[in-house]
Amino acid sequence: MGKLNGISLFANVGIAEAYMEELDIEIKIANEIDEDRARFYQDVYKDTHMVCGDITDDNVRNSLVKEAIEKKVDFLIATPPCQGMSEAGLRLKYDSRNQLITYAIDVIKKVKPKFVLLENVPKQLTTRIKYGEEIILIPEYIKRELGDSYRFNKNTLVMAKDYGVPQLRERSIFLLVRKDLPYIWEFPEKQREITLYEAIGDLPSLDPKLREGLEFTLKKFPDYERKRKEGLEVSKWHYPPTHSWKQVEWMMHTPTGKSAIYNEVFYPQKVDGTPVKAHHNHYRRLKWDMPCRTITQNNGVISSLACVHPGRLYQNELGEDLYSDARVLTIYELLIVTSLPLDWPIPDWARETFIRKAIGEGIPSKLIKEIMTELIRQI
Template sequence: MNGLSMFANVGIAETYLSQENINIVVANELLPERARFYEHLYPECNMICGDITTEEIYQNVIETSRKQNVEFIIATPPCQGMSIAGKSDPDDPRNYLVTYAANAIRDLKPKFVLMENVFMQLKTHIPYKGQKVLIPDYLDLMFGSEYHIEKQVIDTKFYGVPQQRKRAIILMSRKDTGVHWDFPPKDEHIITLEEAIGDLPSLDPFVKEKEYRDVFPEYEEKLKKGLAVSKWHFPKDHVWRNVEVMMHTPTGCSARQNEVYFPKKKDGTMVGGAPRTYMRMDWDKAAPTITSYNHTISSFQNVHPGRLLPDGTYSDARVLTIFEMIRIMSLPDDWDIPDWASTQLIRTVIGEGVPPEAVRRIVKELKIKE
């Protein structure tokens, strides 16, 4: 089937869709830099860059989709208004972008629809005929007579992704197709960080302050080994005060638990923040959710698990490399990042992406049931 991707980001979600005979032929993305990234990854797709809330862009998307005989829609509206990692503002206008996906379903009447968002999507209200209704109820009211609609909060760690990432998934299958699209079974085995990235070379952090760089005399040698694996396996730069506290923080722990080496203010007291900040990941678990703040040690459980060193400190006092995140997002090792893309852009779009292996497994259910 030919498909439309709405709110496409750079196309992470659709990485493996072609393996399941879904050909995304039309895509829409608001931000030009991301649209350009998408075009690099999918040069044969018709990328329509612009604001879907404007009549001109919306009609362009619909008319192009009709010409391309689109029968499948994947829609991943921005989630900042619903996300617990954001402000969780119930009146954030981005919460209502789902209505543009609904309009496209109404106008195109595709056979199948996959909608994805943070799990709070199922508890978020939007206006409908003078009232505020939950998004799932809104879709039932709009399409319940024409579509089978399945809704579920999934954790991607149960679907071949080495990352704990809870997402609200809505599956719609047009009743006249005779297919009732449902969710795949969960994996019994969860892929751990050790399995996903444990084979990669250890890297020292790049310390911003020059006077502390001699703490890591093997930095260049380790970097060379990392780049031999991938040009994206290189460390992020960090300030020394954060590096130092993470050197003394065990795997799976927060530097806030340290008696001496904890994140301090100038007066020596601990900096504010949540318990899971300045925290290392666990080797024996799937990674925590990769967010768009994956560049900073002080964010939620962002730091490499590390390994105990002979001197009692821990290795890899840094956030994950781009290549490590590629693995954790279930992207292919040779994911074709454009050379012009900044590391900030790459880290942001990965943090806002949808793990594509989970999407592939969900879409594969269509093939099984047909």
């Protein structure tokens, strides 16, 4: 069959596409509504035509369809926004973002690609959307619309950790093959899990940069500059994240795998000492002996869901037991646990918060690589 020509809808910054070229898959067209993400994508994938626009706009969608047909697109990947369904979101009953799948389906029906990959959070399987006068489950909607033309994979739930990605991240992925083709597309055989220690355990330790200023940082962490330079020798993206001293101090007293909310003294608290109300996974350090927990878009904030470095036990000059690396993962560490290429050309103009959010919303690159490899092996 030769090289596949693809189109990517809801493309984000192209995390899913990181290994496509390596597999001889050429993404001809991509669509993203956010201007900064579209610009990021175009900077990384210079040969792809990035269409920055709203897919719900008939003119934008029709232009995508026209170009996809002209460029003989035979593969479509769509990763609609998941915030309307995500466990970390508000999950409104009929969030308008949940309806975005319908526009992807419209493109599929008009372009008729040979292969389709639809990805979202597991909650997609039990989320209902409006379908004419009915309210039906998203999987039922997809199968009603495409079942006559496409075969579906049997199992749609997949864990990134089962495919060489050092991150748990469960996803719902529909793999579709047009019925006039003889291929059976299912998830490949599972691989050995990679622990966080195997993934990032050999990287230089970093002290956080404190919001109170460099002088205060050096007072609390005399080795800050030495460690910072050692980190930058590994990568320009392995630099100290910035946090407030109060949160750093709480995490310095928090053991690997534990949450600061259970500390007896150094627990998250307001100015008057009142404990901060938090989920049991907030202010939590990751564990060394298992894959990283699912990375969220708010991964740069200590108080977010399980995003603090595991740390290592040490004793200070007073003999207190403390834990190193009282910080979130660096961007370099995020590249590793998201299985992105370590030389992935992140544009210099992209701000840290923007990069973190984009990575937190992306599907791990190697998971997509392994799934696509299973298809390429057949064709």
